[in-house]
Amino acid sequence: MCGRYVSSSPPDVLAAYFGAEQGEALPEANFNVAPTTDVPVVLVSDGQRRLEAFHWGLVPFWAKDPKIGNRMINARAEGIADKNAYRAAFKHRRCLVPADGFYEWVVIEGEKKKQPVYITRPDGEPFAFAGLWESWRGSGDDLPLQSCTVITGSPNDKMARIHDRMPVILAPATWDRWLDPDFDDREALEALLVPAPSSLTTFVPVSTEVNNVRNTGAQLIEPAGPSDVVPTEVAAAP
Numbered sequence: 001m002c003g004r005y006v007s008s009s010p011p012d013v014l015a016a017y018f019g020a021e022q023g024e025a026l027p028e029a030n031f032n033v034a035p036t037t038d039v040p041v042v043l044v045s046d047g048q049r050r051l052e053a054f055h056w057g058l059v060p061f062w063a064k065d066p067k068i069g070n071r072m073i074n075a076r077a078e079g080i081a082d083k084n085a086y087r088a089a090f091k092h093r094r095c096l097v098p099a100d101g102f103y104e105w106v107v108i109e110g111e112k113k114k115q116p117v118y119i120t121r122p123d124g125e126p127f128a129f130a131g132l133w134e135s136w137r138g139s140g141d142d143l144p145l146q147s148c149t150v151i152t153g154s155p156n157d158k159m160a161r162i163h164d165r166m167p168v169i170l171a172p173a174t175w176d177r178w179l180d181p182d183f184d185d186r187e188a189l190e191a192l193l194v195p196a197p198s199s200l201t202t203f204v205p206v207s208t209e210v211n212n213v214r215n216t217g218a219q220l221i222e223p224a225g226p227s228d229v230v231p232t233e234v235a236a237a238p
Contacts, residue, residue, distance in 0.1 A: 001074055002129070002150050002167045004210065005102035006031050006118070006221060007039060009126055014098050015051045017126060018042045018175070023052040031220045033099075034213040035073040041148050042096040043133055044179045054095075058149035059136040060085050066136060069147050075132060077153035077168055077193040081186050086149075089132035090189070092181045096170065097129040097150050101221065103210055104163045108226070116211065117162060118204040118221050127200075130168040130178065130193065156195040158203070169196035 008029040015022040020042050027038050033056070041054040057069030072085065080086050101120030108115050121127060130151040137144045155166045170178055174192050177183055207224040209215045 001163075001165050002102050002152055003035060003073065004213075005033050005167075006100040006120075007033050007098065008100045008218070009098065011040065011051060014040055014042075014126065018049065018051060018096065018098065018128070020049040020051040023050055026051065026053050029218075030216050031218055032210055032213060032216045036070060039148070040098050041131065041133060042098065042128075042175075042179070043093075044181055049179065052146065054133060055145060055147040056149075057147055058085070058089070058132060058134055059145055059147045061088070061134055061136055063136060066138070066145055066147075072149050074152045075149045077130075077151050077190075080151065080193070081190060086132055089134055091184050091186075093133045094178050094181070094189075095131040095133045095148055096175065096179065097131040097148060099127045099129055099167070101127070102167060103206075106162050113208060113211075115225050116206050116208060118206045118210075119159070119166075119201050120204065120221075121200055122202045127167070127196075128170045128172070128175065130170050151193060153193050154195050156198045156201065158198040158201055159195070162203070166195065168193050169200065 008031055011022055011026040026040055036057050038053045039056045040051055042051055058072040059066045059069040075086050081090050101118050103116050105114035105116050131148045133148045135144045135146055151168045152165045153168045159166045204223050205225040210220045
């Protein structure tokens with residue numbers, strides 16, 4: 001599961017990194033992105049790669065109530081092409097969700113509170129989470145609600161030591177295929193939903209301040225807590 005992540009790169013930096021046109025009203029830096037907030041998303045619209053703000057929590061086009069999105073922040077990669085909630089989006093409405101890192105919580109023997117761990121890239125570049133998007137319109141003349149979900153799958157060897165799921169992270173070489181709304185080769189798309197290399201992830205124990213969604217500052221990703229909260233070979237890996 002991916003229930004909290006970091007989106008701290010400025011919109012212009014993200015737009016340049018993903019080769020996208022920058023949209024309007026993009027969210028400010030947030031080191032504690034929580035479900036149901038607006039997040040930056042990369043998608044292709046009218047043949048143009050764009051960086052836009054979407055609601056985190058997918059609301060299918062057929063939904064009667066947008067609150068369904070509260071339960072759809074993640075979509076499991078396994079069988080995603082057959083699930084009613086995701087089938088249409090997987091075929092034609094795929095996106096990338098940029099993230100500078102994400103959080104997971106580790107059980108410490110003898111402690112009541114779990115220890116938060118920040119997972120990020122050793123080189124400081126953003127992750128590109130595989131995502132799906134939808135456009136939902138309520139009754140009347142409401143503007144459409146643009147929403148997204150993050151696809152999760154099996155963990156890599158490092159991640160498996162602290163959690164049994166992780167976001168699907170796509171390499172730049174796959175972005176064109178993933179984002180192309182006209183590309184609908186199911187087998188080829190499903191083949192992209194694999195764990196990211198272990199070398200792409202590094203672990204930092206951080207403060208329990210991240211437990212409170214009202215805390216959104218950069219101090220949340222500073223090293224804190226016991227250094228041995230994850231195996232030494234994982235914590236020290238590049």
